Structure formats: C-alpha cells, structure tokens
Amino acid sequence: MQVIASAKGIKPYQSSAWRITIIFSALVTLIIGTLLFGMYRQLMNEQELQTDQHLAAEKARYQQMALTLDRRSFGIQVKTADPKTALVVWRNSFDLVGALSLMPDDMPMLPQTREFPVLTGGPDKLHILTGGLVMTRYGPVLIATRTDQLATLIDRFVNAAITAMMLTIVLTLALGYLFSKAILRRLVQYNRLSRRIERGEYSTRFPVSWRQDEFDMLASKFNRVLDTLENNLTAVRGATDNIAHDLRTPLSHLRIGLEQLPDRSCEELPEACAILTEKLDHCLATFDAMLSLTRIEEGQQTLELQELSLKVLCEDLFEMAEAMAEMNQQTLSVTTGTDVKLTGDKYLLFQALFNLVDNAIKYAGEGAHIEIVQRDREIQIRDNGPGIPDEAKDRVFDRLVRLDPSRHYQGTGLGLSLVKAILARHDARVKLMDNQPGLIVSITF
Amino acid sequence: MKILLVEDDATTIEYVVKGFLEQGHNIETASDGHQGLLLATSMKYDLVILDRMLPQLDGLKLLAALRATGSQTPVLILSALSHVDERVKGLRAGGDDYMTKPFAFSELLVRAEKLMQRGFSQPADTELAVGNLVMELLTRKVTLDGTELMLQPKEFQLLKYLMEHPNQVISRTLLFEAVWDYHFDPRTNVIDVHIAKLRRKFEELGFGELIETVRGAGYRLRQGH
Numbered sequence: 001m002q003v004i005a006s007a008k009g010i011k012p013y014q015s016s017a018w019r020i021t022i023i024f025s026a027l028v029t030l031i032i033g034t035l036l037f038g039m040y041r042q043l044m045n046e047q048e049l050q051t052d053q054h055l056a057a058e059k060a061r062y063q064q065m066a067l068t069l070d071r072r073s074f075g076i077q078v079k080t081a082d083p084k085t086a087l088v089v090w091r092n093s094f095d096l097v098g099a100l101s102l103m104p105d106d107m108p109m110l111p112q113t114r115e116f117p118v119l120t121g122g123p124d125k126l127h128i129l130t131g132g133l134v135m136t137r138y139g140p141v142l143i144a145t146r147t148d149q150l151a152t153l154i155d156r157f158v159n160a161a162i163t164a165m166m167l168t169i170v171l172t173l174a175l176g177y178l179f180s181k182a183i184l185r186r187l188v189q190y191n192r193l194s195r196r197i198e199r200g201e202y203s204t205r206f207p208v209s210w211r212q213d214e215f216d217m218l219a220s221k222f223n224r225v226l227d228t229l230e231n232n233l234t235a236v237r238g239a240t241d242n243i244a245h246d247l248r249t250p251l252s253h254l255r256i257g258l259e260q261l262p263d264r265s266c267e268e269l270p271e272a273c274a275i276l277t278e279k280l281d282h283c284l285a286t287f288d289a290m291l292s293l294t295r296i297e298e299g300q301q302t303l304e305l306q307e308l309s310l311k312v313l314c315e316d317l318f319e320m321a322e323a324m325a326e327m328n329q330q331t332l333s334v335t336t337g338t339d340v341k342l343t344g345d346k347y348l349l350f351q352a353l354f355n356l357v358d359n360a361i362k363y364a365g366e367g368a369h370i371e372i373v374q375r376d377r378e379i380q381i382r383d384n385g386p387g388i389p390d391e392a393k394d395r396v397f398d399r400l401v402r403l404d405p406s407r408h409y410q411g412t413g414l415g416l417s418l419v420k421a422i423l424a425r426h427d428a429r430v431k432l433m434d435n436q437p438g439l440i441v442s443i444t445f
Numbered sequence: 446m447k448i449l450l451v452e453d454d455a456t457t458i459e460y461v462v463k464g465f466l467e468q469g470h471n472i473e474t475a476s477d478g479h480q481g482l483l484l485a486t487s488m489k490y491d492l493v494i495l496d497r498m499l500p501q502l503d504g505l506k507l508l509a510a511l512r513a514t515g516s517q518t519p520v521l522i523l524s525a526l527s528h529v530d531e532r533v534k535g536l537r538a539g540g541d542d543y544m545t546k547p548f549a550f551s552e553l554l555v556r557a558e559k560l561m562q563r564g565f566s567q568p569a570d571t572e573l574a575v576g577n578l579v580m581e582l583l584t585r586k587v588t589l590d591g592t593e594l595m596l597q598p599k600e601f602q603l604l605k606y607l608m609e610h611p612n613q614v615i616s617r618t619l620l621f622e623a624v625w626d627y628h629f630d631p632r633t634n635v636i637d638v639h640i641a642k643l644r645r646k647f648e649e650l651g652f653g654e655l656i657e658t659v660r661g662a663g664y665r666l667r668q669g670h
Contacts, residue, residue, distance in 0.1 A: 277661030284547065288527050295528055302530045319599070320625060323638045347529065350627050358633050 017183050021176020029169055036161040043157065047150045051130055052111060058086045058143045059110045059134045066136035074138055087129060089142040103142050107133045110143065186215050190222075202230045235398070246286055250279045289414040296348070296421040303345040303425060310445070311339040313350060314374045321357045328361055330368045337375040342445055344426045352422040355415045356381045356441050364438065377445045384438035393432045446561050447489070448472045451481030451507070452496040452523070457546070461494065464550040465557075478502020485511050490518055491561045494553075497524030497535065505538045512539040519560040523548070529628065549662055551614040573608045576668050578655065580608055589650050599624055600643045603636075607656065607666035616663040640664055 065077055071092075078090045078098050089098035096103060104116050110132035118127050128151060131144025189207070196204045205226060206219035257276045264272050295301040318334035325332035360370045364385025373380040388396060397420040423430050423443060433440040448465055452458050453476050465472045473488075475481035478499040485493050485507075493511070497504040508520055519542075522535040527545040535543045541563075542556050573580040577590040585601060587594045596604065606623040607615060617636045622628065624639075644656050657665045 271660065274660030274662065281661065292528055301528060304530070304533055316625075316627075320635055323599075323642055324633070324635055327638045327641065347627055354633075 013177070013180075015180040015184055017180030018176060021173060021180065025169055025172035025176065028172055029165055032168055033165055036164070040154070040157065040161070043154060047147070047154070051113070051145060051147060054086070054145055055110055055113065055130075055132065055143055058088070062088065062134055062141050062143065063136055066138055071138055074136075078141065087131070087144045087146070089144075091139055093139075098142075100142070100144070103140075107131070107142060109133050109135070115147070116144075190219070197226065202226065202233060247283055250283050254279050254283070286414070289418065293414050293418050293421055296418065296425060299425070303348065305343050306346055307341055307343055308346045308349065309339050309341050310374050310377070310379060311336045313346075313353065314372050314379060316350065317353055317357055318372055320354065321361060324358070325361050325370055329366045330361060330364065330370055332357075332361075332370045332372070334372045335374070340377050340445070342377075345422075348422045349426060352419040353379065353381075353443075355419050359415065360385070360439070360441075368438075379443045379445075381441045382435050382438060384435060387434060387437055387439045388432060390434075396432070397430075446470045446491045448557065449481070449484055449488070449490045449493045450474045451478070451485070451493065451499065451504070453477060453500055454496070457496075457523075460550065461553065464554065468554060476500075478504070478507050482507050482510055485518065486514055486516065492557055493518055493520045494557065495520055495522050495540070497522055497526055497531070505535065508535075508538045508540060519563060521553075521556060521560055523553075532628070549614075549616060551662060552616045552619055555610055555613060555615060555619055573605065575608050575611045575666055576655075577652075578608065580605060589647060589652055592650055594646055594650075596643070596646070599639055600646075603639055604643060607664065611666050612668055614659045614662045614665050620664070
C-alpha cells in the first residue's frame with residue numbers, strides 16, 4: 001500500500017523503470033561504441049596497409065626503371081606516369097619532372113611516409129597526399145598517392161557512427177520513458193483506487209486484465225486481502241451492533257434505576273442498590289470477556305504452560321458441574337479412558353471446557369443426560385437435548401452470536417468464541433456433531 | 446493493624462480509607478510510587494495495598510524494589526488490568542494477592558484480613574463454631590443445633606470458608622477461589638448451586654435463613670440465634 005501511495009505525483013524519470021532504461025541505454029551505447037571504434041581502427045589499419053603496399057610496389061617499379069632505362073627515358077616515364085596510380089616527381093639536375101610542381105623538403109625515405117598538402121586548380125583545391133622518397137641512380141624520386149578520398153570516407157564513417165550512437169541513445173531513452181510512463185499509469189491507477197479504499201470505500205477492487213502479468217498478480221493478491229478485510233469489517237460491524245445491544249440494555253436499565261433511586265423509600269433502597277450493582281457487574285463481565293477474548297485471539301495473552309492431565313481435567317469438570325446439572329433435573333456423567341498428559345494453560349483450558357459443559361446444562365433442557373467422555377486425546381461433551389441445526393453449526397463460534405433470539409439466558413454471547421480462541425491457542429480441533437438427538441462437541445488435542 | 450495504601454485515584458482512596466477506618470484499622474496513604482516506596486521501606490506495616498499503575502514509579506517496579514530490600518510485608522495488588530497474565534505477573538513480582546478494579550470493599554476486606562493474619566501463627570483451631578453451627582476440622586463432622594449434617598467435600602469447603610468469616614459478605618469470586626483451584630470468573634451459577642444445596646440441608650433442620658444471599662455482593666453466614 002505504501003509503495004502505491006507514494007507513486008502519486010511521481011514523474012516518469014523518477015521511476016525504477018527509468019533507472020533501468022538509463023542503465024540499458026548506457027550499456028547499448030557502450031557496446032555499439034566499442035564495435036564502431038573497432039571497425040574504425042580496422043579501417044585505418046587497412047588504409048595504411050594498402051597505401052604502404054601500393055607505394056612499395058611503385059618504389060620497386062621505379063628503382064627497376066632507373067636500372068634498365070637511360071636518363072631520358074626515365075624522365076619520360078616519370079612525366080607520363082598515370083596520376084591515378086601514383087603521383088611521381090623526379091628532381092633531375094635542373095628541374096622537377098612529374099605530376100607535381102613541388103617536392104617538399106624533409107620527406108622521409110620509403111617505406112616511411114608523410115602526409116603533405118598540395119594545391120591544385122580543380123574544384124577541391126586542397127589535397128592531402130601521402131608519400132616518401134626513393135633514391136635511384138638518377139637522384140631522388142618522390143612517390144605519393146592520394147589518401148584524402150579515404151580520409152573523407154573515414155570522416156563519413158565517423159559521422160555515421162556518431163549519428164548511430166546518438167540515435168541509439170535517443171531511441172532507448174524515449175522507449176524507456178514511454179515504458180515507465182506506461183507502468184506508472186497502472187501504478188497511478190492503483191494509487192487512485194487505494195485512496196478510495198483509504199476513504200472507506202471497502203468495496204473497491206483493483207482491475208485484473210487477461211494478461212496475467214505481474215501487475216495482475218499483485219492486483220488479485222490485493223483483492224484477496226481486501227475481501228478478507230471487508231469480511232472482517234462486516235463481522236466487526238455486526239459485533240459492534242451486538243455489543244451496543246449487550247451493553248446498552250443493562251446500561252439503560254442501570255440509568256433508569258439510578259434515576260428512580262431518590263424516589264425509593266428507605267426500606268427499598270438497599271435492595272434497589274443491590275439490583276443495580278448486579279446489573280453493573282454483568283456489564284463489567286461482558287466487557288472483561290470481550291477484552292480477554294481479543295487478547296487470546298490476537299495472541300497477546302501469554303499462556304501459563306504447565307503439564308496437565310486430560311483425565312484430571314475431565315474429573316474436575318464433572319465435580320464442578322454435577323451440582324448444576326442436578327439443579328436442572330439433569331444427569332451428568334463422566335467416562336475417562338487412558339490418561340493423556342499434555343502441556344497447556346490449565347486454567348484457560350478448564351475455562352473453555354467448563355463453558356461447553358455449562359452450555360450443555362443450560363440448553364439441553366430439563367431431564368437431559370449430559371456426558372463428559374475422555375478417550376485418548378479426545379474429549380467429547382454430549383447431550384441429548386435439542387442440538388444445533390446444521391446450518392448454524394459454523395456460526396455458533398462467532399462473537400456475540402446467540403441462537404436463542406429472545407436472549408432468554410443471561411450470557412455475554414462470547415462464551416463459545418472464547419472456547420474457540422482458547423482451543424486454537426492450544427492447537428486443538430473442535431467439531432460439532434449430531435448425537436441424534438442432541439449435540440456432541442468433540443475436542444481433539 | 447496498620448495498612449499502607451499506595452493509590453493515585455482520589456475516589457478509590459476515599460472509599461478504601463473509609464472502609465478500613467470503620468473496621469478499626471489504621472491506614473496511611475501514598476499517592477505516587479516514590480512516596481509509596483519511601484513509606485513502605487521506612488515504616489512497619491502489616492499490609493501494603495498497591496495500585497498497579499502509579500505515577501512516577503510503576504506498581505510492579507515498586508514491589509520489586511520493596512522485595513529487594515528483604516521486606517516480607519504482605520502486598521495486595523489492586524489493578525484495573527484484569528487479564529489472567531497480569532495477575533500472574535503481579536504474583537510473580539512478589540505480590541501475595543491480586544484484585545481487579547472495580548471491586549467491592551467487602552471482598553477487599555476479607556482478602557486484606559487474610560493476608561494480615563498470615564503474619565501471626567494462629568493457634569491451630571480444631572473446631573469452628575458459629576452460633577449453633579459447629580464444624581470439627583479433624584473429623585470433618587458438622588453439626589447444626591446438635592444434628593449431624595452429611596456434606597459433600599465441596600459443600601464442606603464452602604461452609605468452612607463462610608464459617609471462617611461469619612457475618613461478613615463473601616463474594617462468589619472469593620468462594621470460588623477458596624473451593625476450586627481454578628482462577629477464572631465462571632460467569633455461571635456454580636457457586637449458587639452449591640450454596641443452594643447447602644441451604645436445603647439447613648432448611649431441613651429449620652435453619653434455612655442461616656446463609657443469607659446479599660444481592661449484588663455474595664453470601665453471608667449469620668451468627669445465628
């Protein structure tokens with residue numbers, strides 16, 4: 001809930017999806033950049049290699065020519081050399097012969113090369129040449145080749161690479177932005193719905209789409225939580241109404257009694273006060289029962305654990321309840337089997353079991369026979385009274401539920417809830433069965 | 446008997462002090478934990494009645510501090526915390542008895558007197574007598590106006606408790622504690638049923654009015670004729 005609540009007002013660039021996008025984008029850029037750089041290096045090397053090979057071949061050719069041709073023929077060869085193959089300049093004794101009108105100083109000897117610029121009359125006035133000197137019989141010859149076309153190619157490659165990188169970054173970021181916006185849209189929707197729940201509209205549910213993605217799983221989980229919550233709230237509301245009834249009735253009697261007290265005669269006064277005290281005590285008992293029920297149900301009450309014997313527990317139950325049954329013209333009997341010792345809160349367990357026996361005595365009616373039966377880890381409390389209709393069997397353990405609508409018997413309506421809570425704390429199972437006629441309450445530890 | 450009441454609620458103080466003074470006891474009060482501890486350790490009392498939640502020093506801490514000084518003064522804890530485990534905590538901390546608010550003074554008086562008598566070794570009575578009702582403790586023989594009564598064990602214990610406190614109103618809770626070893630509010634008429642059986646046996650001899658029901662409070666054994 002907290003996460004969703006804080007999603008309100010979040011910008012797409014603050015979301016976790018955006019962070020992932022940034023990382024992803026950086027990673028992709030790095031990979032593409034590395035690839036492009038590798039390609040660039042490869043291209044440069046290849047270019048150098050080709051230039052070097054080309055120049056080396058030319059060098060060999062001119063050295064060979066110098067050896068086989070006379071000075072004049074050599075000059076002609078140099079002059080007529082195809083500028084597409086190589087640009088050749090020969091400095092003879094008085095002139096420069098060849099495709100270029102200059103021979104830069106400090107040119108290295110091949111295979112060392114140097115780049116140098118030349119001006120031409122053509123549309124691209126400045127050209128970059130790469131070349132080196134060859135010593136021949138007739139003096140130094142400069143052999144050069146145009147590399148600026150390749151350089152342009154490399155420039156274009158670099159430009160293309162930068163564009164590609166930029167596009168990658170922009171595209172991944174844009175996609176990531178849209179992606180996180182889409183996620184946020186769902187979160188914001190969740191947020192809006194949880195606001196409604198916060199306001200008390202507990203019937204609100206999160207939408208679940210057919211896609212069954214992680215959001216749908218989250219939504220259906222939340223919906224289940226909301227179902228439970230709503231059920232509990234309804235139960236509490238019902239309980240509150242019952243509490244209001246259970247406490248208000250005696251409290252209003254009390255109020256009436258107090259109001260009438262001054263009008264009473266002196267002889268009536270002690271009796272009237274005593275009746276009011278009794279009513280007040282009943283309110284307090286209900287109140288206490290609610291408190292302790294809540295404490296036991298929520299596990300706040302620490303159990304006083306000790307070893308206890310189920311057989312002794314049943315015998316104590318019989319001893320305490322026998323006179324009560326007798327008073328109602330009922331018979332109570334106890335049957336015990338092999339004794340079982342277990343660890344538990346003796347007082348709480350006794351209280352729970354006594355509540356059950358007490359209920360049997362109260363509701364089984366005059367002349368009924370009530371049995372307390374202990375067999376191994378099971379205790380049964382059986383009666384042959386009217387029993388409980390099947391459809392009510394689940395309900396009787398709920399708080400403040402009383403099957404007797406007239407509320408003829410004085411009680412808090414919490415007895416069986418307390419029984420259920422205490423037995424649950426002891427990991428005992430309680431089951432209601434039909435005794436045909438009558439009721440069997442079976443508790444298995 | 447000299448009693449110290451450590452309590453911060455004025456209404457409770459007034460109620461308790463008035464009650465004990467009427468019974469002829471000497472009672473002093475402290476309205477916070479520190480003052481209470483100071484008085485309890487510097488003076489000699491026969492009983493300390495201690496509220497559980499006090500300003501400055503919590504009742505249980507006060508009790509622990511008092512017991513740490515080696516004091517054996519009986520302590521009765523009076524508390525608005527009614528849960529069973531609170532009672533256990535109180536008794537573990539060195540309390541001798543535990544009572545929850547709201548309470549009836551009659552019950553407080555019975556508990557207080559019981560704790561105060563503990564300090565004095567009573568001559569081992571072998572016989573209790575209230576009016577024409579006589580109980581021989583060793584033989585467990587009970588006679589009413591010379592006629593022997595046949596009592597069941599629980600009836601015997603109930604009657605014994607009532608005979609130990611003649612003319613005093615005894616609450617159902619006190620009787621329940623005295624007869625059964627289980628501490629819980631039974632919220633049923635289990636005590637009434639046993640008293641009714643006892644009373645019927647008295648009625649047969651014409652003394653049905655000996656055990657008096659006090660509405661909203663409990664039972665009282667009358668001194669008789």
